[in-house]
Amino acid sequence: MNFPSILESISDLNLGQVEYLLNSAKGFKYNPRKHPYYEVNQPVVATCFLEHSTRTRNSFVLAAEKLGAIYLNFDPATSSLKKGENLEETFLTLRSQGVDLCVIRTAVPGELHPFKNNPPFKIINGGDGMHQHPTQALLDLFTMIETGFKPKGNTMAIIGDCEHSRVCHSLIDLMTMVGCKIILCGPSGCLPRQTPHKNVELTSDVTYAINNSDLLYLLRIQKERHKKFGESNYFSDYPWSHGITMERLKKLEKNVPVYHPGPANIGIEIGACVFKNPTNKHELGYLGYEQVRHSLWMRMAIIMAMLERRI
Amino acid sequence: MTKKEIVKIETPTFVDMGFILNCLGDLELALTKLRNGGFENFTLLAGKESDGTLFKHPGHLCEKHPGLICSFSPMVNNKFENLDLLYSQELGDTLIFYQHSPTESLYIHSAYQIMLKAFDYNALFISFPHNLKLAAEGILHQGHISFKSGLPALSYISEEAVVARDLELCRSIGNKLHFHQISSKRSVELIKRAKQEGVSVTCGVSAGHLLYTDKLVDGFNNEYRYLPPLREEEDRQALIEGVKDQTIDVISSGFFTSKITTGPFIQAEFTALPPDKIFPFIYNNLVTKNILTLDQVNQLLATNPRKILNLPASHKKFVHEFSEV
Numbered sequence A: 001m002n003f004p005s006i007l008e009s010i011s012d013l014n015l016g017q018v019e020y021l022l023n024s025a026k027g028f029k030y031n032p033r034k035h036p037y038y039e040v041n042q043p044v045v046a047t048c049f050l051e052h053s054t055r056t057r058n059s060f061v062l063a064a065e066k067l068g069a070i071y072l073n074f075d076p077a078t079s080s081l082k083k084g085e086n087l088e089e090t091f092l093t094l095r096s097q098g099v100d101l102c103v104i105r106t107a108v109p110g111e112l113h114p115f116k117n118n119p120p121f122k123i124i125n126g127g128d129g130m131h132q133h134p135t136q137a138l139l140d141l142f143t144m145i146e147t148g149f150k151p152k153g154n155t156m157a158i159i160g161d162c163e164h165s166r167v168c169h170s171l172i173d174l175m176t177m178v179g180c181k182i183i184l185c186g187p188s189g190c191l192p193r194q195t196p197h198k199n200v201e202l203t204s205d206v207t208y209a210i211n212n213s214d215l216l217y218l219l220r221i222q223k224e225r226h227k228k229f230g231e232s233n234y235f236s237d238y239p240w241s242h243g244i245t246m247e248r249l250k251k252l253e254k255n256v257p258v259y260h261p262g263p264a265n266i267g268i269e270i271g272a273c274v275f276k277n278p279t280n281k282h283e284l285g286y287l288g289y290e291q292v293r294h295s296l297w298m299r300m301a302i303i304m305a306m307l308e309r310r311i
Numbered sequence B: 001m002t003k004k005e006i007v008k009i010e011t012p013t014f015v016d017m018g019f020i021l022n023c024l025g026d027l028e029l030a031l032t033k034l035r036n037g038g039f040e041n042f043t044l045l046a047g048k049e050s051d052g053t054l055f056k057h058p059g060h061l062c063e064k065h066p067g068l069i070c071s072f073s074p075m076v077n078n079k080f081e082n083l084d085l086l087y088s089q090e091l092g093d094t095l096i097f098y099q100h101s102p103t104e105s106l107y108i109h110s111a112y113q114i115m116l117k118a119f120d121y122n123a124l125f126i127s128f129p130h131n132l133k134l135a136a137e138g139i140l141h142q143g144h145i146s147f148k149s150g151l152p153a154l155s156y157i158s159e160e161a162v163v164a165r166d167l168e169l170c171r172s173i174g175n176k177l178h179f180h181q182i183s184s185k186r187s188v189e190l191i192k193r194a195k196q197e198g199v200s201v202t203c204g205v206s207a208g209h210l211l212y213t214d215k216l217v218d219g220f221n222n223e224y225r226y227l228p229p230l231r232e233e234e235d236r237q238a239l240i241e242g243v244k245d246q247t248i249d250v251i252s253s254g255f256f257t258s259k260i261t262t263g264p265f266i267q268a269e270f271t272a273l274p275p276d277k278i279f280p281f282i283y284n285n286l287v288t289k290n291i292l293t294l295d296q297v298n299q300l301l302a303t304n305p306r307k308i309l310n311l312p313a314s315h316k317k318f319v320h321e322f323s324e325v
Helices: A015-030 A055-067 A087-096 A134-146 A166-177 A206-211 A246-251 A288-307 B024-036 B083-088 B108-120 B144-149 B157-173 B185-196 B207-211 B233-244 B275-287 B294-308
Strands: A044-049 A070-074 A101-106 A122-128 A155-159 A181-185 A200-203 A215-218 A257-259 B006-012 B014-021 B039-046 B069-072 B096-098 B124-127 B176-179 B201-205 B254-256 B317-323
Touching: A015 A134, A015 A166, A015 A288, A044 A055, A044 A087, A055 A070, A055 A101, A055 A122, A055 A288, A070 A087, A101 A288, A122 A134, A122 A288, A134 A166, A134 A257, A134 A288, A155 A166, A155 A206, A166 A181, A181 A206, A206 A246, A257 A288, B006 B275, B006 B294, B014 B024, B014 B275, B014 B294, B024 B039, B024 B254, B024 B275, B096 B108, B108 B124, B108 B157, B124 B157, B157 B176, B157 B185, B185 B201, B185 B233, B201 B207, B201 B233, B207 B233, B207 B275, B233 B294, B275 B294, B275 B317
Parallel strands: A044 A070, A044 A101, A101 A122, A155 A181, A155 A215, A181 A200, A215 A257, B014 B039, B014 B254, B039 B069, B096 B124, B124 B176, B176 B201
Antiparallel strands: B006 B317
């Protein structure tokens, strides 16, 4: 199976490739090897994070090291990027140093797009501005399936700042690909003007979203992206309007799991009682830590598939 | 592959009612492209000096380009700082008060004051319908493509609110109002209704907005980073209808840049169809397909802008030579 050299967005993958990655991640989860996969001819995997990250960077580092790759932490803050070197020159330098694959996070949407025609090495998009975060969506799908959710024919509600979330954009592409219906829910200014897909519904009514879904996926309000509201208190009513609390779920008698890509703002988009009720099954409770746990296996699968020219 | 025929079309010389230079370094190339595009006059609405500040003095922009007449209009801001400059740069019989908005929004009380002043001078007020606060740093039309690409979205309201506001001010004051470029269906409707009600308003559109939609930006294509942004097919159709029923009066250039970069879209310069491509593209895509007539195109590029700017009629002709599609 052939895969593209750059995983910029979910649209770079087809259903067969997604299924391959899910199976491969499952293999890493249930059949851990005692020895690393690469003991000779170790590939070099680098991370280049031009934006802050806790979960994504760490899980890629662990995934690379568990596979037995040589890991290079390219720190933009102490690199020649600070002296004015551009990204292309930096990548060519890294390639000359033997980097085979680089995980890149950037604040600029589409910044990796120009490299698609002539990639210096394999590239995984670790999040580019508001555009895409494909590996987060893949690990979310893996977590959902592993905890008992069947995407095909079921509905997930994504609640929060859908317009400005790269995770949301990747989830829409991936979940609709596997036959899941989506309800996007959020206050005005957080939803797209028109539906991005025939299986995606838009609503500002959080009760409707909860009542008509089998899984809740929460997003934080990205206040820094809402330039038109500036420093105002426009979203200060969010905990009451769209926050997911245990009281709200119990009142609606919804026994649904709650996902969040993190970092979560407790008391804003997610109530403390929901957050402190972790679960590892498709039931009422918080699955954020399961997402983090499953991220390792999915990212091992993605790195390995790319290094073996399957991606 | 069949050989493309060379088309030769003679038209009156054109007038560009709104040329914006991204930087002074582009000046020579821009003037060459204006000449090659058949333009005799152009109104330079804004441009930047090498230190990044807006042009204050036109200098001798066209001395190497005989036959090309540059009219320059300094920005009049809400403190009326450039009134003296403006008066000395008279364009035909019409002074122009211009709101330069890509970097500065004109608030309603300031717009009111400037339009009053325009009325006193019998001047034309050129409005750039774009509210920076409502635009909120958006760069791409708010629609499917902006959502998919994760680029900051520019809603209709940042244009339409200014169009509606300035039409109401103009109705109240009675001055002459021209919108530099409009891009939305609703803007066309608002201006059409105002014209029917006798408001003294004219408006322009870019050639790109008659030909393209935001779908071209899919894939972060820097060549189509326009302001106002390229919008949807129903907007493009409304603009064409606006041209046909004479709601829209002129085609103007807009932003000129020689630097269409391969870098990130968000950092690219605003651009537009260069002046030497305007007529060939309009002819090949709209005239040969019987969407517009050659006479309508001549009205948009030559007759109407001369009327709006009170320029004397010109008998000069220009022969355009280009390959047919």
